[in-house]
Each structure stands twice: as C-alpha cells, then as structure tokens.
Amino acid sequence: MTDVLRRGRASLAFSFFAQGVAFALLVTRIPAIQDRYGISDALLPAFLAAVPVLAGVGSVCTEHLVKRVPPSLVLRWSQPVVLLALLGVGAGDHVAEVAVALGAFGLAVGALDASMNMLGVSLQRVYGRSIMLGFHAVYSLGGIVGASLAWVGAHWHLDLFVSYLPVVVVLLPAALVGSRWYVDARDARDGAGDVKVDAVAAAATRASGESGDGGGSGPIVFKMLLPLCLVMTFAYIGDSTVSNWSAKYLQDVLGSSEQLATVPYNVYMVTTLVGRAIGDLGVRRFGAVAVVRAGAVVAALGFGVVAVAPGAWVGMLGFTLLGLGLCVIVPQTFAAAGRLFPGASDAAVARLNIFNYVGFLIGSPLVGALGDLWNYRGAMLVPMVLVLVTLRYAGSFDPGLARYGDGHERPRTADVGRGSNGL
Numbered sequence: 565m566t567d568v569l570r571r572g573r574a575s576l577a578f579s580f581f582a583q584g585v586a587f588a589l590l591v592t593r594i595p596a597i598q599d600r601y602g603i604s605d606a607l608l609p610a611f612l613a614a615v616p617v618l619a620g621v622g623s624v625c626t627e628h629l630v631k632r633v634p635p636s637l638v639l640r641w642s643q644p645v646v647l648l649a650l651l652g653v654g655a656g657d658h659v660a661e662v663a664v665a666l667g668a669f670g671l672a673v674g675a676l677d678a679s680m681n682m683l684g685v686s687l688q689r690v691y692g693r694s695i696m697l698g699f700h701a702v703y704s705l706g707g708i709v710g711a712s713l714a715w716v717g718a719h720w721h722l723d724l725f726v727s728y729l730p731v732v733v734v735l736l737p738a739a740l741v742g743s744r745w746y747v748d749a750r751d752a753r754d755g756a757g758d759v760k761v762d763a764v765a766a767a768a769t770r771a772s773g774e775s776g777d778g779g780g781s782g783p784i785v786f787k788m789l790l791p792l793c794l795v796m797t798f799a800y801i802g803d804s805t806v807s808n809w810s811a812k813y814l815q816d817v818l819g820s821s822e823q824l825a826t827v828p829y830n831v832y833m834v835t836t837l838v839g840r841a842i843g844d845l846g847v848r849r850f851g852a853v854a855v856v857r858a859g860a861v862v863a864a865l866g867f868g869v870v871a872v873a874p875g876a877w878v879g880m881l882g883f884t885l886l887g888l889g890l891c892v893i894v895p896q897t898f899a900a901a902g903r904l905f906p907g908a909s910d911a912a913v914a915r916l917n918i919f920n921y922v923g924f925l926i927g928s929p930l931v932g933a934l935g936d937l938w939n940y941r942g943a944m945l946v947p948m949v950l951v952l953v954t955l956r957y958a959g960s961f962d963p964g965l966a967r968y969g970d971g972h973e974r975p976r977t978a979d980v981g982r983g984s985n986g987l
Contacts, residue, residue, distance in 0.1 A: 569690065572747030576683050577702045579643055579742065582735045583676060584706020585713070586650050589728060590669065591807075592714040596724055597653060601662045611663070615670040616921035622674020623921075627914030629675075630682065635910055636746035639679035643739045645672035651732045654724030674921075678914040683746060685902035685909050694847035696895040701840030704891070708833050784911050788904060791957035792897050793919045795856075798950040799893040800923025801930065802863060802886065805947050806832050808928040809940070810883055813870070817940050820876035828883040835887030843892045852896050852961040860954040863889025867948030871941045893954065894920070900961045 590597075598608055626638055649672060652665035684699045710731075717727030807829060815825040839859075846855045866885030873879035901916045902909035927947070934943035 568745075568747060569687070571745035572683075573687055573695065575742040575745040576680065576687065576747075577699055579639060579676075579680055579739060580684075580699045580703040581706040581709075582643060582739050583646065583673075583680065584703040584708075585710035585731060585735065586646055586706075587673070588707040588710025589714050589731060590650060590653065592711050593717070593724060593727070596718065597662065600654075600724060601656070601659050603659065603662075611666060613925060614663075615666055615673070616924045618667055618670030619674035619677065620918045620921045622671040622676075623678045623914050623917040624674075625671075626675045626678040627911050630679070630910045630914070634748040635679040635682040635686075636743070636748045638675055639683065639746060640740075640743040642672045642675040642679060643743070644736055646676055647732045647736045647739070651725070651728050654726075654728040674917070677920065678917045681898045681917060682910045682913045683748065685898055685913055686748065688899055689902060689906070689909075694844040694852070694899070696899045697840045697843035697847065697892060700891070700895040701837055701843070704833060704837040704840055708830075708837065711830070711833065784905055784908055784915060786915075789901065789912060789915060791960045792901050792904070792916055795893060795954050795957055795960075796897050796916055796919040797923040797926070798947075798954060799890055799897070800920055801927035802867070802890050802947045802951050804924045804927030805931050805944070806883060806886055806890075809931050809935075813940055813944075814876050814879055818873055818876045818879045820879075824876055828880050831880060832883050832887040835884050836891040839888045839891035840895065843895070846892070847896070852900065852963060853958050855892050856896050856961050857955055857958045859889045859892040860951050860958070861889070863893075863951045864948045865889070867944050867951065871944040871948070890951070896961055900963075903963050904960070 594608075594612070597603070603611060622642075626635075629638055646669060649665050649669035653662055653669065656662050656665060680699070684696050688695050713731060714727070716722075717724075810828040810832065811825040814820040814828055815822060843855065846858075862885055866882045866887075866889055869882030869885060870879055871882075873882055898913055898916065901912040905912040930946065931940075931943045934940075934946060
C-alpha cells in the first residue's frame with residue numbers, strides 16, 4: 565500500500581504539472597490567438613471571460629458527478645480534453661472554431677482543477693501531513709515551462725498549432741499512462757480500474773475521525789465554507805492583478821523599459837514555485853494558521869511596496885514579495901475545506917474551486933477600473949486590503965478542530981498514522 569500511495573502521489577503531481585504547462589501555453593499566447601482569428605479588442609474580453617465562467621460550470625458539474633464516480637475517473641478523462649482543446653485552439657481557422665475550443669477548454673479545466681484538488685486533499689489526509697503545497701509547486705513549475713515554451717514559439721514565429729502539437733504529443737500519452745495510478749482515498753477503484761484501495765479509504769476515515777467517504781456523505785453548510793471562499797477569492801484577485809497588470813504598471817507607472825516590464829511576472833512565478841516547494845515544511849513546523857497569516861502579511865507588504873515604489877527595481881521587489889506571500893494561501897485553502905467537511909471533502913473542494921474563477925474574473929477589471937478612475941498606485945492598495953482580510957479568517961485553517969456540517973465541533977484525531985506507514 566505504501567507503493568500505491570507513492571505512485572498515486574507521483575501521478576497526481578504530474579497532472580498538476582501538465583495542467584500548469586497547458587494553462588500557461590494558452591494565456592501567454594493570447595495575442596497570437598487574437599491575431600490568428602481576427603478577434604477584435606472589443607470582443608476579446610468576452611472570450612477571455614468565457615473560459616473562467618465555463619470553468620466554474622465545470623467545477624459545479626464535478627461536484628455532482630463525483631457523487632456517482634470517483635474523482636480519479638473525472639481527472640483521467642478531463643485532462644486529455646484540456647490538452648486536445650488546447651490543440652484545437654491552434655488548429656482552427658474561424659472564430660466559431662476557436663469559440664468551441666475555448667468552451668471545451670473552460671469546462672474541462674473546471675473539472676480538472678476540482679478533481680485534482682479533491683485527490684490532493686484525500687491523499688494529504690491519508691499521509692497525515694501537509695503535501696498540498698508540493699502539488700501546487702509542481703503546477704507552478706509547469707507554468708514556468710509552459711511560459712518558456714510559449715516564448716520559444718513566439719520568438720521563432722511558430723504557428724500556434726505547430727507550437728502546441730509537440731507539447732500535446734508528449735503530455736497526452738504520459739497523462740493517460742499516469743492516470744493508471746491515481747488513488748481515491750475512499751472505497752473506490754484506483755485509476756487502473758482493477759485494484760481496490762479499501763485500506764486507503766480506511767486510513768482516510770480514521771484520519772478524519774468519522775465514517776463517511778470523501779465523496780460527500782455529509783451536508784455542506786455554505787455559511788461555514790464562506791470564509792474559505794472569501795480567502796480563495798481574495799487570493800486570486802491578487803494573483804490576477806499580478807498576471808494582468810504587472811507589466812503595464814512597471815512600464816506606464818514606474819517608467820521601465822518594455823523589456824524590463826516582462827520580468828515581474830516571471831519573477832512572481834519563480835518565487836511562487838520556491839514558496840510552495842518549501843511551504844509544506846513550514847506547515848509541518850509551524851502549522852497552517854501561522855503559514856497562512858505569514859503569507860497574507862508578506863503579500864500585503866508586497867502590494868504596499870508596489871504602490872509606493874519610486875522606480876522599477878523596487879516595484880519588482882514588491883512583486884517578488886507577492887509571489888512568496890500569495891503562493892501558500894490557495895493550497896492551504898483547499899486543504900482546510902477538506903478538513904472542515906471530512907465527510908464531504910470532494911463536494912467542499914468543488915464548491916470552493918468556483919471562487920478561484922470568481923477572483924480571476926473580478927481582479928483584472930477591478931484594478932483596471934480603479935486605475936482609470938483614480939490611479940494605478942491607489943488601485944494596488946485595494947487587493948492589499950483584501951489580502952489582509954485573510955487574517956480575519958485564519959482560524960478557519962486550524963486543523964485542531966473538525967467542524968461538521970451539523971454545526972457541532974469535536975476534537976480531531978491528531979494526525980492518525982503520522983510516520984506509521986513509512987511515508
């Protein structure tokens with residue numbers, strides 16, 4: 565069973581990596597997509613907004629789907645759809661074709677994000693220690709690889725289809741092979757479809773201190789989940805601010821060159837990877853509450869530095885702090901949702917995942933509107949304040965109490981199996 569869990573963890577990590585590559589290849593080539601299909605500047609925001617909206621729909625559908633099939637099955641088939649949809653974005657000739665491809669990409673991404681995090685939460689429960697940040701670190705690594713490949717494609721003026729095809733040819737079969745070893749931490753079949761993992765389900769049950777399976781036997785009380793939903797939204801408002809406005813801010817407000825303006829997002833991605841790579845150690849040493857609080861303070865400090873920066877290099881320091889701060893919040897929010905509703909962790913993760921896209925939809929237009937109406941320095945203070953609100957809800961990340969859907973609180977079984985399985 566130790567080998568089963570290790571293979572499950574490695575195969576899930578590869579899924580996070582592949583998703584990071586695919587998403588980065590899409591978002592970093594938006595200008596090329598716009599040029600290929602002749603999408604006007606007025607129509608482009610509608611296309612960009614459609615992807616996270618449909619991803620939210622996909623996440624909602626996944627919440628209901630996993631009541632009937634294990635999350636591993638949803639992940640097994642949604643990841644190939646994402647990769648094929650990416651290829652479809654580069655293969656069409658007409659606006660209607662790219663609209664269909666982006667629609668399929670959005671729906672599949674919602675199912676993929678939800679099911680990946682469901683499996684990550686379940687595996688963390690079985691391991692009895694923090695491993696979620698590691699999965700998201702691999703996602704960040706995939707994003708860096710995808711952005712680098714996109715730069716190569718743009719530098720060599722490669723057609724979108726030519727740029728995407730080798731990536732899909734490599735990742736698609738690898739993802740299908742890896743899906744054989746996905747592990748659902750409940751009474752379900754593994755990704756190969758022929759091996760029961762009852763022992764994993766039993767370990768998850770003991771670790772959660774209750775008898776339901778992870779798929780959703782208990783009710784979700786949204787009022788209890790709401791603090792985590794707000795934290796997720798605020799984190800993604802901050803993240804979308806960096807991804808959409810860092811280059812413009814450095815060039816237009818801080819007076820950097822066009823070339824230097826491309827650096828902050830790359831630095832942000834690297835510091836996100838570093839922070840997540842060491843974040844699990846911090847959670848094990850200091851606890852989730854302390855790590856989330858520290859992340860919120862560092863992220864707020866980063867926004868503050870950006871807002872008052874006298875020049876480009878100080879501004880880049882602020883974006884560096886943002887990467888180190890924001891990177892720990894999202895993975896810990898998913899993990900906290902699983903702890904909050906241990907008998908319905910899959911449903912809780914799927915519902916929480918919707919607010920990933922809510923934050924993404926709000927962040928960019930919010931900062932843009934405030935920048936136009938006021939100024940961009942002042943606009944940076946709004947996500948700073950929102951991130952600081954996370955401190956108000958940091959208690960929701962406390963693993964010491966398992967709060968059940970009936971409103972009662974009872975002591976949680978403390979890290980059952982910690983170190984007992986050789987993991």
